[in-house]
Structures are given as C-alpha cells and as structure tokens.
Amino acid sequence: MQLRLTRTAIRDEEGKYLGSSVIAYDITEQKRLEQQLIHSEKLSAVGQLAAGIAHEVGSPLTAISSLAQLLYEKSEDDWDKDKLKIIREQIERISRIVRELVNFSKPISTSVGEVSVNKVIEEAAQIVKYDKRLKFFKFSMDLFPHLPLIKISFDQLLQVLINILLNAGDALEGREKGKISVTSRLVGEKIIVSIIDTGVGIEKENLDHIFEPFYTTKKPGKGTGLGLWVCYNIVRGFSGEIIVESEIDQGTAFHIVLPVIIKLDEKING
CATH class of the missing domain: 1.10.287.130 (Signal transduction histidine kinase, dimerisation/phosphotransfer (DHp) domain)
Known part of the structure; x- marks a missing residue:
C-alpha cells in the first residue's frame, strides 16, 4: 500500500500551537x-x-x-x-x-461485434487441447453461465486466450501433474477471465517486464518475446487490462479484465 500524508497544525484563538492533525490518503490505485x-x-x-x-x-x-x-x-x-x-x-x-x-x-481491427466471452473461451480450449504442450496435463473450465455480451473482436480475444494458454503449457514443461484452469466471472461491470497454471512461475523481478517486446523467460528458440506484448495491446485496445500474479514453483495466474458494454437484459428488452 502507498500512502500520502498531510499534516496540519492546530492552534488556539491566540495562535498558540496545540498539536497537529495527520490525514493519510491511500494512493495505491x-x-x-x-x-x-x-x-x-x-x-x-x-x-x-x-x-x-x-x-x-x-x-x-x-x-x-x-x-x-x-x-x-x-x-x-x-x-x-x-x-x-x-x-x-x-x-x-x-x-x-x-x-x-x-x-x-497495425491498429486493432474495427470488426467488433456482440461477443459471448464464454464461447471464445470454449473455442480456444478446443483449439489448444490437441497441442503437444497441453494434451498431457489436466485442463478444467468453470465458466459463469450468465455473462453479459461485450463489444469486442472475437478473433482477437481468441488470439489472446490461445497465446496465454500455450504459455501456460510451456510453464508446465517437465512437470508430471500439471494443471491449467480457466474461469470466467462477473464482478460489477467487468468480466474477468482467469487462466491459472501450476507451472514454474515467474520471478518477481520479471513480472514488470513480461509485456515488453522481445522480453522472454523461455529457453532460446522457444519464443520471440512478442506474444504477451501483442496480447497486452489487444486487451488495452478494448479498454481492458491484464493482471498477473505468480509464485515460483507454485504457478501463474493471468486475469483478463474486460468492461461490460452490452448486457443480456438490455439485449432481451431491446
């Protein structure tokens, strides 16, 4: 937590110093x-x-x-x-x-439409389940059934999910009982898609750099360091954000946060 402190002197009617008041503001966000x-x-x-x-x-x-x-x-x-x-x-x-x-x-495609996030997740899962990096690990999904529709590019969101899922597969390399889970949930006016693996994790000092171009923690020849860079650009282009949490030897969680623009009840009533 980061705080900003302001201190104000308190004086009596004659101007004599009596003490001071200190106010702390949480400026973390x-x-x-x-x-x-x-x-x-x-x-x-x-x-x-x-x-x-x-x-x-x-x-x-x-x-x-x-x-x-x-x-x-x-x-x-x-x-x-x-x-x-x-x-x-x-x-x-x-x-x-x-x-x-x-x-x-290239600028983000303007071919956006009303998209079901769960459908994109399900398609991404169908595509990657045959990849050699994922087919030997346990894969689970827990999707909130009544998510609102959002305005986004189906193909670009699919690209983001596939990229992060394949990265999760790379993180599980060499592990006998690796797991990948994908969840979707509605929190206020935002949809959060979480992709969680039980892989090697990311060093704390590397977390601030993983969205930078050509930055990669993979072995030489395994990646270009551009995948997450592109994912970040796509998600930010739709007013979203990607939050990453990781612990060494415990795993990594990528949380894709997307704003709700079109709600199901609005669609039905319209």
Missing part, C-alpha cells in the same frame, strides 16, 4: 494507474518503431531468402546444402518475427 499509463505510452512508441524496423528488414530479407533457395537448388554438395538449409531455417525465424512486428504495429 492512483500509482498503479500512473504506471499503467507510462507502460501504455512506451508500448505505443515501440509499436511505431517496430513498423519501421519490420519494413526495413523485410525487403533485404526477401532477397537473401531467394538467393539461399537458389543456391540450395543448384548445389550438389551435401555439406553446402546442409549449411544452406540452416540459413533458410534462420531466415524463416527472422521472417516470423518480422510478421509479428507488422501485425503488432
């Missing part, structure tokens, strides 16, 4: 919002930079890829072909990063 604003502004600036980098890297990369492919096809030496294959694989990895940069730098 204010400080949190200030940090969130700074973070959003930083991501916006980096997003513009990312678009420029993606454009500058994309053109020469295409030329290098084409030449590597041509040399591979013309070469008859196995050693040369093996090394050219490695070059092509690394070019593809760079291309994938560039594509993600371009996707991030």
Whole structure:
C-alpha cells in the first residue's frame, strides 16, 4: 500500500500551537494507474518503431531468402546444402518475427461485434487441447453461465486466450501433474477471465517486464518475446487490462479484465 500524508497544525484563538492533525490518503490505485499509463505510452512508441524496423528488414530479407533457395537448388554438395538449409531455417525465424512486428504495429481491427466471452473461451480450449504442450496435463473450465455480451473482436480475444494458454503449457514443461484452469466471472461491470497454471512461475523481478517486446523467460528458440506484448495491446485496445500474479514453483495466474458494454437484459428488452 502507498500512502500520502498531510499534516496540519492546530492552534488556539491566540495562535498558540496545540498539536497537529495527520490525514493519510491511500494512493495505491492512483500509482498503479500512473504506471499503467507510462507502460501504455512506451508500448505505443515501440509499436511505431517496430513498423519501421519490420519494413526495413523485410525487403533485404526477401532477397537473401531467394538467393539461399537458389543456391540450395543448384548445389550438389551435401555439406553446402546442409549449411544452406540452416540459413533458410534462420531466415524463416527472422521472417516470423518480422510478421509479428507488422501485425503488432497495425491498429486493432474495427470488426467488433456482440461477443459471448464464454464461447471464445470454449473455442480456444478446443483449439489448444490437441497441442503437444497441453494434451498431457489436466485442463478444467468453470465458466459463469450468465455473462453479459461485450463489444469486442472475437478473433482477437481468441488470439489472446490461445497465446496465454500455450504459455501456460510451456510453464508446465517437465512437470508430471500439471494443471491449467480457466474461469470466467462477473464482478460489477467487468468480466474477468482467469487462466491459472501450476507451472514454474515467474520471478518477481520479471513480472514488470513480461509485456515488453522481445522480453522472454523461455529457453532460446522457444519464443520471440512478442506474444504477451501483442496480447497486452489487444486487451488495452478494448479498454481492458491484464493482471498477473505468480509464485515460483507454485504457478501463474493471468486475469483478463474486460468492461461490460452490452448486457443480456438490455439485449432481451431491446
């Protein structure tokens, strides 16, 4: 908790000092919002930079890829072909990063509609349950049955959920009895979707950086460090937020908070 203290002197009618009063204001939420604003502004600036980098890297990369492919096809030496294959694989990895940069730098799609959050969760679960990172772990869902509809992009919310679910699968790697649970609930005028895993957890000093571009705690080659960056941008674009709680060797919880715009009773009465 963060407090701001104000102290006021108390004097009698003759101006003689009698004492003082101290008032404490809880400014924890204010400080949190200030940090969130700074973070959003930083991501916006980096997003513009990312678009420029993606454009500058994309053109020469295409030329290098084409030449590597041509040399591979013309070469008859196995050693040369093996090394050219490695070059092509690394070019593809760079291309994938560039594509993600371009996707991030684009404005959020305007194709929004009335969406059932539970339906998006169920579809995300259907997609990821066959992924090798998740199919051997226990997966459970507890969805509040009467959630209001919200205005959002179905596909983009699906992208966010799939990304976080796959990250949860990565966090369970090497664990025999890992679990992932997904819940939805209504709290006031907000819908909260929680994705909780019993994985390795995230170090406290890393929590403030996980939404930064190219920041990843995964092993080299396992991730680009752009997935959560994109998720953050999508959710913030719909006036939501992502809250993360984590403990080492206990697990991690991602809470996606989305504002309610269209209510079920309004839909029925309309």
